[in-house]
Amino acid sequence: MLGLLAEVxxxxxxxxxxxxxxxxxxxxxxxxxxxxxxxxxxxLLPMRPPAGMRVIVSWRDNPALPDDVPDRHPLxxxxxxxxxxxxxxxx
Numbered sequence: 001m002l003g004l005l006a007e008v009x010x011x012x013x014x015x016x017x018x019x020x021x022x023x024x025x026x027x028x029x030x031x032x033x034x035x036x037x038x039x040x041x042x043x044l045l046p047m048r049p050p051a052g053m054r055v056i057v058s059w060r061d062n063p064a065l066p067d068d069v070p071d072r073h074p075l076x077x078x079x080x081x082x083x084x085x086x087x088x089x090x091x
Contacts, residue, residue: 001044002046005019005021005046005049005050005053006050006053008053009049009050009051009052009053010050010051010052012052012053013051013052017052018052018053018054019052019053019054020053020054020055020056021045021049021053021054021055021056022056022057023041023045023055023056023057023058024057024058025058025059026041026042026057026058026059026065027059027060027062027063029041029042029066039068040065040066040068040069042057042065042066042068042069042073042075043066043068043069043070043073045057045073045075047070047072047073047074057075
């Protein structure tokens, strides 16, 4: 998957565009099922996206990131987190 993302990001870059990978609801990630080959979606996201690619992720604070996300993964870096305030109309 990461190779394909790099290829598409490069194609976008050549056209003067960016590839945006949007992952919504990461707090609902059920990828860790106890089997030896299981990985959470969060752990599969690139630590360094290819040139021309951005990754946008949303999740609630609870539950925390899955244990298989490496310590040095950007998702564990508080400086990249942009907290959103709830909508005033409750939606």
